[in-house]
Amino acid sequence: MHLSAETYSVQQAFSRYCRTGKKGNLSGVQTDRMAWYREMVFNIFADALETAFPIAFANLPQGKWDSMTKEFCSQHACQSYQLWKMPLEFYTYAVENSWDEKHHIPYLNDLLSFEWAELELYNMEDLAVPAFKLQGNWLQESILLNPEYRLLAFKYPVHKETNRRKILQQAGAWFVLLYRMPETGLVQFIELSPWLAFVMEQLYAGITLSDILAYAPDLNITVTDTLASETVLFLQEMQTRQLVLGFQP
Amino acid sequence: MVGIGFRREFAQELIAGELIHPDFIEFAPENWMHIGGHWKKLLHQAVERYPVLCHGLSLSIGSPEPLDQEFLRYVKSFLEEYQIQLYSEHISYSKCDNAHMYDLLPVPFRMDAVRHISERIQQVQDYMQRPLVMEIVSYYTPVAAEMSESDFISEIVRQSGCQLLLDVNNIYVNAFNHQYDAKEFIAQLPLDKVGYIHMAGHEKVTPDLIIDTHADAIIDPVYDLFEGTIQRLKPVPVLLERDYNFPQLPELQGELNRLKAICNKHWSRNHALVSGNI
Numbered sequence A: 001m002h003l004s005a006e007t008y009s010v011q012q013a014f015s016r017y018c019r020t021g022k023k024g025n026l027s028g029v030q031t032d033r034m035a036w037y038r039e040m041v042f043n044i045f046a047d048a049l050e051t052a053f054p055i056a057f058a059n060l061p062q063g064k065w066d067s068m069t070k071e072f073c074s075q076h077a078c079q080s081y082q083l084w085k086m087p088l089e090f091y092t093y094a095v096e097n098s099w100d101e102k103h104h105i106p107y108l109n110d111l112l113s114f115e116w117a118e119l120e121l122y123n124m125e126d127l128a129v130p131a132f133k134l135q136g137n138w139l140q141e142s143i144l145l146n147p148e149y150r151l152l153a154f155k156y157p158v159h160k161e162t163n164r165r166k167i168l169q170q171a172g173a174w175f176v177l178l179y180r181m182p183e184t185g186l187v188q189f190i191e192l193s194p195w196l197a198f199v200m201e202q203l204y205a206g207i208t209l210s211d212i213l214a215y216a217p218d219l220n221i222t223v224t225d226t227l228a229s230e231t232v233l234f235l236q237e238m239q240t241r242q243l244v245l246g247f248q249p
Numbered sequence B: 001m002v003g004i005g006f007r008r009e010f011a012q013e014l015i016a017g018e019l020i021h022p023d024f025i026e027f028a029p030e031n032w033m034h035i036g037g038h039w040k041k042l043l044h045q046a047v048e049r050y051p052v053l054c055h056g057l058s059l060s061i062g063s064p065e066p067l068d069q070e071f072l073r074y075v076k077s078f079l080e081e082y083q084i085q086l087y088s089e090h091i092s093y094s095k096c097d098n099a100h101m102y103d104l105l106p107v108p109f110r111m112d113a114v115r116h117i118s119e120r121i122q123q124v125q126d127y128m129q130r131p132l133v134m135e136i137v138s139y140y141t142p143v144a145a146e147m148s149e150s151d152f153i154s155e156i157v158r159q160s161g162c163q164l165l166l167d168v169n170n171i172y173v174n175a176f177n178h179q180y181d182a183k184e185f186i187a188q189l190p191l192d193k194v195g196y197i198h199m200a201g202h203e204k205v206t207p208d209l210i211i212d213t214h215a216d217a218i219i220d221p222v223y224d225l226f227e228g229t230i231q232r233l234k235p236v237p238v239l240l241e242r243d244y245n246f247p248q249l250p251e252l253q254g255e256l257n258r259l260k261a262i263c264n265k266h267w268s269r270n271h272a273l274v275s276g277n278i
């Protein structure tokens, strides 16, 4: 490599200052001007994170949000060369560093995961849609689904509450399915009961509805005609909303 | 050819081409790679309507650490997929300690950095099978410099064989911030290697500091510097950069028109002389 060890360390010191604010051993710079770089780098991070996590930004205490973004910017080495993917690293960093406990926001991971899923689905590359027929037997045939989806399980209802007290009161088992509409590219989400979340997960794995129903007693769910018909009704409704495509031809 | 940066904020209007109709558009591959859904549809419409030049953000040619091969592979395939005619980047670094910072940091003006950057430009050019057009960035402080900025740039161009992206606003901003003469600086550059020009607005944040914000209209002194400069250049594409604080689109079209009028004034004559039509 042509770069001298000294130039290397100068560049390192400059970039470390931009991320952490620690000056290190740097000469030959205008200190007051250097501060602008730090501010600009931080603003890029802050803007991208506010845009990616608008609910978290609007509802978490400002001081906590600021300390999270500052810690992330200074401590985490971002790997994504695309800025729009950087917020995934923020979410991962939050989980790895137990920010939910550290900042006393028990629902933080759920909220970041929900907002990231929305953004990721909106932006992500198109997935091939399998050939399908519109009519078929809901119980016996393979049901084909919109491939652009995320099925998330939460402890807190972050998809419908923003008030801290209300969120905490409703701790439980929540399931949300997000998917991208084929024509508009808009992301929709639906809240699912534990049973329907299980059904969707199994359908995505290629299991037929009758086989899923056969498994229901193992989940302590009694299979009745109503359960089967209500499940089919749900899937029919989802077909009109472009989550269910149809049936294997 | 006078173009404008393709921004999501006015993508629909650009595609419609009524309020604003540049000769070409420019975007960063990093903002459009691995994208699907709504934005991919718009990207396709834009690419069908306009010639496209690409201006990268994350190459980080001045990084002390090795080039990201996976990144290069994706950029190459993206440029090929969309038949991009020109790929430009910045003489700066945005990644260090294996961390992306998503901003353009100034490289020390030093001979070892020249050799380092030149070798990397050559690696990228060899891999991409196309010349790189490298932009002289705006910077707010020199960093442990051992040579002049113009020598630094000229040496990189000489050693790497790259072309230059002359951002006239950057030169104006740098000249103001570092108290040198912009025209003299430009005169010292290898102007025969200029392959692309950027123009933009900026903001004076303190009496002695201008920040290159791309959030305002181009100011008259930058137009003047542009007009003086292009008389010394062969015709190249000119881009209006506007990234924030968007005005009504006819205002942007007005800036495009003004740039185009200046180009036509000086370049059509050059063209005619070269082709011997007069």
Ligand SMILES: [Fe+2]
Pocket (backbone or CB within 6 Å): B135, B167, B198, B241
């Ligand atoms: Fe530029």
